[in-house]
Amino acid sequence: MALSGVKNDRGELRILENLDELRTDLADYIVELSEAAVKERGVFAIALSGGSLIGLMGKLCEAPYNKTVDWAKWYIFWADERVVAKNHSDSNYKLAKDGILSKVPIVPSHVHSINDSVSAEEAADEYMFVIRQLVKTRMVSVSDISDCPKFDLILLGMGPDGHIASLFPNHAVLDETEEWVTFITDSPKPPPERITFTLPVINSASNVAIVVTGESKAEAVHLAIDNVEPNCPSLPARLVQPTKGKLVWFLDKPAASKLDDLQFSE
Numbered sequence: 001m002a003l004s005g006v007k008n009d010r011g012e013l014r015i016l017e018n019l020d021e022l023r024t025d026l027a028d029y030i031v032e033l034s035e036a037a038v039k040e041r042g043v044f045a046i047a048l049s050g051g052s053l054i055g056l057m058g059k060l061c062e063a064p065y066n067k068t069v070d071w072a073k074w075y076i077f078w079a080d081e082r083v084v085a086k087n088h089s090d091s092n093y094k095l096a097k098d099g100i101l102s103k104v105p106i107v108p109s110h111v112h113s114i115n116d117s118v119s120a121e122e123a124a125d126e127y128m129f130v131i132r133q134l135v136k137t138r139m140v141s142v143s144d145i146s147d148c149p150k151f152d153l154i155l156l157g158m159g160p161d162g163h164i165a166s167l168f169p170n171h172a173v174l175d176e177t178e179e180w181v182t183f184i185t186d187s188p189k190p191p192p193e194r195i196t197f198t199l200p201v202i203n204s205a206s207n208v209a210i211v212v213t214g215e216s217k218a219e220a221v222h223l224a225i226d227n228v229e230p231n232c233p234s235l236p237a238r239l240v241q242p243t244k245g246k247l248v249w250f251l252d253k254p255a256a257s258k259l260d261d262l263q264f265s266e
């Protein structure tokens with residue numbers, strides 16, 4: 001690992017030498033959290049995003065991970081999903097299914113994807129209902145300071161504009177505090193219709209990881225992590241501040257290249 005440490009109150013930074021190291025470190029991190037959750041609660045509730053994240057999780061389908069993970073205990077959710085058919089190339093479900101879920105022995109009934117045959121609003125409502133049922137049975141834990149679900153791990157990517165899940169800069173969706181899952185119909189990143197976890201749910205998780213690679217995101221990484229003046233309060237990634245949970249950033253060197261006060265070991 002090139003560098004790791006805690007930065008201000010912005011969580012733990014893991015800056016990896018290259019993508020291969022990042023893939024391995026990310027797989028080790030996920031497996032460690034899965035083992036801890038299964039030991040403590042008997043299950044592991046993990047929420048995925050779309051984008052490059054899924055490819056970066058690919059090591060989980062390889063030895064030794066594919067054989068050692070207790071896949072039967074995994075419950076899969078999406079922190080955000082595009083409202084398209086499940087077999088559409090834009091579907092985050094399809095991305096995860098093709099990239100990971102079809103390659104490991106996950107229990108099909110533990111995979112909680114959205115209803116793709118209704119409107120974005122209905123899909124968000126239904127998804128919240130599904131999560132509510134699983135919170136009741138404690139397949140998903142509950143926050144002890146709010147009534148929010150407490151996912152064992154929420155995995156996020158970040159766009160060059162600082163968006164995470166489908167929470168975009170300067171969008172009213174950032175102010176949603178009542179609902180666990182909401183919807184948008186005007187996403188600046190296509191496709192326009194999406195459902196997304198809200199900030200209160202993301203910030204109630206036991207663990208949140210933001211996985212960012214590439215130089216095009218270096219400025220957003222700087223604005224999301226460093227003490228910048230004027231502050232960028234509406235940069236969604238900056239609003240990820242788990243109340244009691246732990247935030248970890250997985251960055252490659254290009255993504256970390258504009259962070260203040262960092263010296264890379266060569």
Ligand SMILES: O=C(O)[C@H](O)[C@@H](O)[C@H](O)[C@H](O)COP(=O)(O)O
Nearest residue numbers: 049050051052157158159164165
């Ligand atoms: O469905 C989506 O669009 C995502 O969940 C989104 O939040 C994604 O994680 C970021 O846009 C980063 O995507 P990249 O890693 O591909 O840039």
